[in-house]
Amino acid sequence: PAPRDNPAPRDNPAPRDNPAPRDNPAPRDNPAPRDNPAPRDNPAPRDNPAPRDNPTPRDNPTPRDNPAPRDNPAPRDNPTPRDNPTPRDNPAPRDNPTPGDNPTPGDNPTPGDNPA
Secondary structure, three states: OOOOOOOOOOOOOOOOOOOOOOOOOOOOOOOOOOOOOOOOOOOOOOOOOOOOOOOOOOOOOOOOOOOOOOOOOOOOOOOOOOOOOOOOOOOOOOOOOOOOOOOOOOOOOOOOOOOO
Protein backbone atom coordinates (compact mmCIF):
# COMPACT_ATOMS: atom_id res chain seq x y z
CA PRO A 1 0.00 0.00 0.00
CA ALA A 2 1.04 3.59 -0.52
CA PRO A 3 2.46 5.43 2.50
CA ARG A 4 0.01 7.63 4.30
CA ASP A 5 0.43 11.38 4.50
CA ASN A 6 0.93 12.86 7.93
CA PRO A 7 -2.25 14.58 9.10
CA ALA A 8 -2.28 18.34 9.31
CA PRO A 9 -1.20 19.66 12.71
CA ARG A 10 -4.04 20.51 15.05
CA ASP A 11 -4.58 24.01 16.36
CA ASN A 12 -4.16 24.51 20.09
CA PRO A 13 -7.52 25.07 21.76
CA ALA A 14 -8.31 28.57 22.98
CA PRO A 15 -7.29 29.08 26.63
CA ARG A 16 -10.11 28.72 29.12
CA ASP A 17 -11.18 31.60 31.29
CA ASN A 18 -10.68 31.11 35.03
CA PRO A 19 -14.00 30.62 36.78
CA ALA A 20 -15.28 33.47 38.93
CA PRO A 21 -14.17 33.11 42.56
CA ARG A 22 -16.74 31.56 44.84
CA ASP A 23 -18.28 33.53 47.66
CA ASN A 24 -17.58 32.21 51.15
CA PRO A 25 -20.70 30.74 52.68
CA ALA A 26 -22.39 32.69 55.41
CA PRO A 27 -21.19 31.64 58.87
CA ARG A 28 -23.47 29.23 60.63
CA ASP A 29 -25.19 30.14 63.84
CA ASN A 30 -24.16 28.14 66.89
CA PRO A 31 -26.95 25.85 67.97
CA ALA A 32 -28.80 26.71 71.12
CA PRO A 33 -27.20 25.06 74.17
CA ARG A 34 -28.92 21.91 75.33
CA ASP A 35 -30.56 21.75 78.69
CA ASN A 36 -29.02 19.30 81.13
CA PRO A 37 -31.33 16.38 81.72
CA ALA A 38 -33.10 16.24 85.05
CA PRO A 39 -31.10 14.23 87.60
CA ARG A 40 -32.30 10.69 88.11
CA ASP A 41 -33.62 9.56 91.44
CA ASN A 42 -31.59 6.87 93.15
CA PRO A 43 -33.44 3.59 93.16
CA ALA A 44 -34.91 2.42 96.45
CA PRO A 45 -32.47 0.22 98.35
CA ARG A 46 -33.08 -3.49 97.99
CA ASP A 47 -34.16 -5.56 100.94
CA ASN A 48 -31.71 -8.23 102.00
CA PRO A 49 -33.12 -11.67 101.32
CA ALA A 50 -34.30 -13.67 104.30
CA PRO A 51 -31.58 -15.94 105.66
CA ARG A 52 -31.83 -19.54 104.55
CA ASP A 53 -32.55 -22.29 107.02
CA ASN A 54 -29.82 -24.86 107.45
CA PRO A 55 -30.83 -28.13 105.87
CA THR A 56 -31.89 -30.95 108.13
CA PRO A 57 -28.84 -33.09 108.90
CA ARG A 58 -28.84 -36.44 107.19
CA ASP A 59 -29.01 -39.65 109.12
CA ASN A 60 -26.00 -41.91 108.83
CA PRO A 61 -26.82 -44.90 106.66
CA THR A 62 -27.42 -48.20 108.36
CA PRO A 63 -24.14 -50.11 108.50
CA ARG A 64 -23.99 -53.04 106.13
CA ASP A 65 -23.50 -56.56 107.36
CA ASN A 66 -20.26 -58.18 106.35
CA PRO A 67 -20.87 -60.89 103.79
CA ALA A 68 -20.50 -64.47 104.91
CA PRO A 69 -16.97 -65.79 104.39
CA ARG A 70 -16.51 -67.81 101.22
CA ASP A 71 -15.70 -71.47 101.39
CA ASN A 72 -12.34 -72.46 99.99
CA PRO A 73 -12.76 -74.49 96.83
CA ALA A 74 -11.99 -78.17 97.05
CA PRO A 75 -8.36 -78.92 96.13
CA ARG A 76 -7.88 -80.08 92.58
CA ASP A 77 -6.58 -83.52 91.79
CA ASN A 78 -3.22 -83.65 90.08
CA PRO A 79 -3.64 -84.64 86.46
CA THR A 80 -2.60 -88.11 85.43
CA PRO A 81 1.04 -87.99 84.29
CA ARG A 82 1.49 -88.31 80.56
CA ASP A 83 3.37 -91.16 79.01
CA ASN A 84 6.55 -90.23 77.21
CA PRO A 85 6.05 -90.44 73.48
CA THR A 86 7.60 -93.32 71.61
CA PRO A 87 11.08 -92.28 70.48
CA ARG A 88 11.37 -91.66 66.77
CA ASP A 89 13.77 -93.58 64.58
CA ASN A 90 16.59 -91.55 63.13
CA PRO A 91 16.13 -91.09 59.43
CA ALA A 92 18.45 -92.96 57.09
CA PRO A 93 21.57 -90.96 56.27
CA ARG A 94 21.44 -89.15 52.97
CA ASP A 95 23.73 -90.15 50.14
CA ASN A 96 26.18 -87.53 49.00
CA PRO A 97 25.40 -86.39 45.49
CA THR A 98 27.64 -87.63 42.69
CA PRO A 99 30.32 -85.04 42.11
CA GLY A 100 29.81 -83.24 38.83
CA ASP A 101 32.43 -82.50 36.23
CA ASN A 102 34.02 -79.10 36.45
CA PRO A 103 32.88 -76.95 33.57
CA THR A 104 35.34 -76.47 30.73
CA PRO A 105 37.25 -73.25 31.41
CA GLY A 106 36.41 -70.53 28.94
CA ASP A 107 38.89 -68.56 26.90
CA ASN A 108 39.94 -65.24 28.31
CA PRO A 109 38.52 -62.43 26.26
CA THR A 110 40.84 -60.73 23.82
CA PRO A 111 42.34 -57.77 25.61
CA GLY A 112 41.06 -54.49 24.25
CA ASP A 113 42.78 -51.17 23.94
CA ASN A 114 42.80 -49.14 27.13
CA PRO A 115 40.44 -46.24 26.76
CA ALA A 116 42.07 -42.88 26.22
